[in-house]
Amino acid sequence: MTDSNELPLDAVADRFRRAARSEPDWSSPSPGTWDAIAAATGLPGPAPATPEPAPAGMSRRQWLFGLGGLAVGGAAGLAVGWLTGGRDEVGDAVRRAVLTPLDQPSQQLGRAELLRRSVGYSLAVEVPGGLSNPDGYVEVWLINTDLTRMISVGVFAADEVGRxxxxxxxxxxxxLIVDLSNEPFDDEPRHSGDTIMRGELRA
Structure with a gap:
């Protein structure tokens, strides 16, 4: 991946700030996205979606700013750890997923592993040969198995492995459903509906 496709930390922070100001509806992906997910996974179609409430005591805007701070802080922490030679203690994989195109489920393009940490998990997404979007960026999502909710976990900006x-x-x-999508620079936080590959994390 060339330097032109990499997002600096300040660009990621700016994107979250713009998303917070726009008051997005996280529960309303692009038309047809849920139907495509249901067809690819074989799970039942979604029930009518209800908005995900922000944590108690926080407005949606405060919640989004918090997410942005966590994302930037986490990326900065990884950078500092890499520069100082520090290594995060990550355990064994507890779940794995094979990532395939929606229309070619037998063609493996990548894989994902859910690794146990002392607190929470580390999701490792590997795409041999790397992955880039010349017209935007590649975003990594986790989709709920009820097919009514999804959340972005970050931007895939690595040559082969994103954590x-x-x-x-x-x-x-x-x-538990890992999804990688092509996203344009349009200040729209919703899933574009342009999935590159997808797979369900299984024990």
């Missing part, structure tokens, strides 16, 4: 911190509560709540 993302995942909270226990997400996994316990059924966010």
């Amino acid at each position: 993302f911190t995942v909270d226990d509560a997400l996994i316990d709540s059924g966010y």
Whole structure:
């Protein structure tokens, strides 16, 4: 991947700030996205979606700013750890997924592993040969198995392997479908509907 496709930390932070100001509806992906997910996974179609409430005592805007701070802080922490030679203590994989195109489920393009940490999990997404989007960026999502909810866990900006911190509560709540999508620079936080590959994390 060339330097032109990499997102600096300040660009990631700016994207979250713009998303917070726009008051997005996280529960409303692009038309047809849920139907495509259901067809690819073989799971039942979604029930009518209800918005995900922000944590108690926080407005949606405060919640989004918090997510942005966590994402940037996590990326900065990884950078510092790499520069100082520090290594995060990550355990064995507890779940794995084969990532395939929606229309070619037998063609493996990548894989994902959910690794146990002392607190939460580390989601490792590997795409041999790397992955880039010349017209935007590649985003990594976790989709709930009820097919009514999804959440972004970060931007795939690595040549071959991207690592993302995942909270226990997400996994316990059924966010087990890993999705990589092409996203344009359009200030729209919703899933574009342009999935590159997808797979369900299984024990």
